[in-house]
Amino acid sequence: MILFTRQQELKNGLTMKFTIVEEYCKGCGYCITICPKNVLKESSHLNSKGYVIPEILNKEECINCKKCELICPEMAITIQKEEIEA
């Protein structure tokens, strides 16, 4: 098994794919507070129930710690590795 550092992964063209289910989000802001790299940010976009949903600010900074996935009360965030299409 070969372990890559985040820098090497970025060089190899790996980035994180964020999936936020907008309808489940209640805008509590836990994911924004817990993120150690400030990847997530409060957006100006509202979902159908009127909650402010987070937006992804800088995808490349994400270190895949999955803290936002763990803290989300609605299990609305999913992070997966994806390859950038060259």
Place this chain on the structure above:
Amino acid sequence: MIKIANSTKDLREKYLRKDLLPTIFCPGCGNGQVLNYVIRAIDALNISQDNLVFVSGIGCSSRLPAYLEAYGVHTTHGRAIAYATGIKLTNPELTVIVFTGDGDISAIGLNHFLQAIRRNISITVICINNENYGMTGGQVSPTTPMGHFSTTTPYQNIEHSFNLSFLAKAAGASYVARWTTAHSLQAIKSIKKGLQKQGLAFIEMLSPCPVSKKTFKNTTEYLQYYLNESISYSPNQNNNTSAHVFKDLHECFTAQYEGKIIVGEIIDKEKPNYHQLYEDLRVRARNEFRKNK
């Protein structure tokens, strides 16, 4: 380090009832987070959904079994542990998890809780402690800290509060852990340990209540408070370097009076459970009966 096996999307589709999502809880409520942790713990242990029973009483936290794709019993106020005892004794093969709130377990159902600990029935009790009666509008509960405001104590609470984890320890529980909803990985680890435990495992989850609890107004303030103000009690750890780890209970309680939150694995011990003892009794009684015949 806990390995996160499946993606959140897979877990959500496997364990949650899609027709009821999103959950009914207020924005920032800790119940959803506890549900998240429990699902991850169950998934890591590969427990079959056919052998899972969730039992709950009355309260916000007691709505959780409704969202899970497993057997669920929504019972009367405070009697969740009594029902769980019955289910476990009827079929010891089942994994029984009790979701309960602090008003449920520490006020009306305290006796059932203590008796279940005394008998050491192997069920996992997860208490989501938001320090008030959140569903009915934020009345004072036995776990509301002294000096806090609530709907029924507008001039501060003058009663001393229960610390449920230490109450369970004193009663003789075989596994007790106390975490806040901000401690995700620790909580998952404790729930996993509790599910594997042969005996009563009690996990207390301190939870925010952004609507009814008068401590903070913002949801993120609760998260910051839990992350910054919690101190760990670990009697077995030989780490003297960290300022957040206390080995001595006296130090812990002194810190608690200064506004800190005690978290950690309070106790982890082996103790014969009711089912083992009952099985032994059954064999012994049958042998003696045959001898006398």
